[in-house]
Amino acid sequence: MKHRVLFGPAGSPINYKGAAYKAPKYINEEGLDSYEYQSPYGVRIGESAATTLKEESQKHDVLVSMHAPYYINLCAKEEEKIDKSIGHLISAARAGEWMGAYRLVFHPGAYLNRKPEKAMEISKQTVNRLFEELEAEGIEEFTFAPETTGKRTQLGNVGEVVELCATFDHFEPTIDFAHVHARGRGFLNKKEDYNCIFSTIEDKLDIDILHCHYTTIEYGRGGEVKHHTLAESDEYGPDIKDLLSVLIDNGWNANIICETPLRDEDSLRMKEIYENLI
Structure with a gap:
């Protein structure tokens, strides 16, 4: 199969005035391919609206993903916070099933001054509990995307x-390439810098399409500070051309969700760069 890279905004387009669950038509008319529905402060979409979103996305050929609430921490120290994290993920999975979201994106958690290995051990225990509760709830169609x-x-x-x-x-x-760049304090500077990321994925996983986030990003000693626009790429990295070139060179199918302040406008700019490269 010929490789294909899709592009779309994280959240509704900046000049779109309608309901979020009816955004796919506008997104398609802009010339974009995908849409990440945002639920950062809690899953508040009901079944009727989510079903409409699914119908609209299918009608207008827009691939839908969903960003789960920010409050999730798989390795929280307090049992109450673990319980709440599982609840948020179940709510996301239920809504995602209604809306036909192909990925449910979430932030895994924080070390909280513990060794990473311990945080990972607790996180895996939490996921096992999550699966038990999803089965009890009868939720079957989901793909979580840490x-x-x-x-x-x-x-x-x-x-x-x-x-x-x-x-x-x-x-x-x-794979949020801006986060990788910021966490590594400027890790992604040329095409070759992406190779270790893709090699790690290829060695361990077999996936059909890579779900990605992208923005230019400002970072400090601790990592991420602020998202910037594509026009500011001379000052802030990573360079979208390097990422797109690597995807093309390696024949990857990918969906790039744009998280710059100009999310849909910069998505279109990225798509134009991609089409000029292929």
Whole structure:
């Protein structure tokens, strides 16, 4: 199969005034291919609206993913926070099933001054509990997509995300290249710098399409500080051309969700760059 890279915004387009669950038509008319529905502060979409989103996305050929709440921490120290994290993921899975989301993106958690290995051990125990509760709820159609995180205190470097996905069914990675860049304090500077990421994925996982996030990003000693626009790429990395070139060279299918402040406008700019490269 010929490789294909899709592009779309994280959240509704900046000039779109309608309901979020009816955004696919607008996104398609802009010339974009995908849409990441945002639930950062809790899953608030009901079944009717989510079903409409599924119908609209299918009608207008827009691939839908969903970002789960920010409050999730698979390795929290307090049992109450573990319980709440599982609840947020179940709510996301239920809504994602209604809306036909092909990925449920979430931030795995934070080390909380513990060794990464201990945080990973607790996280795996939490996922096992999550699966038990999903089965009890009768939720079957879901693919969780833990995201690489942007701060060095957080669980979620490339190796950790790949380890989670290699351990569990219904898990596929979200590679946020800006987070990788910021966490590594400027790690991605040329095409070759992407090779270790793709090699790690290829060695451990078998995936059909790589779910990605991208923005230019400002970072400090601790990692991520602030998202910037594509126009600011001379000052802030990583360079989208390097990423797109590597995807093309290696024949990867990918969905790049744009998280710059100009999310849909920069998605279109990225798509134009891609089409000029192929």
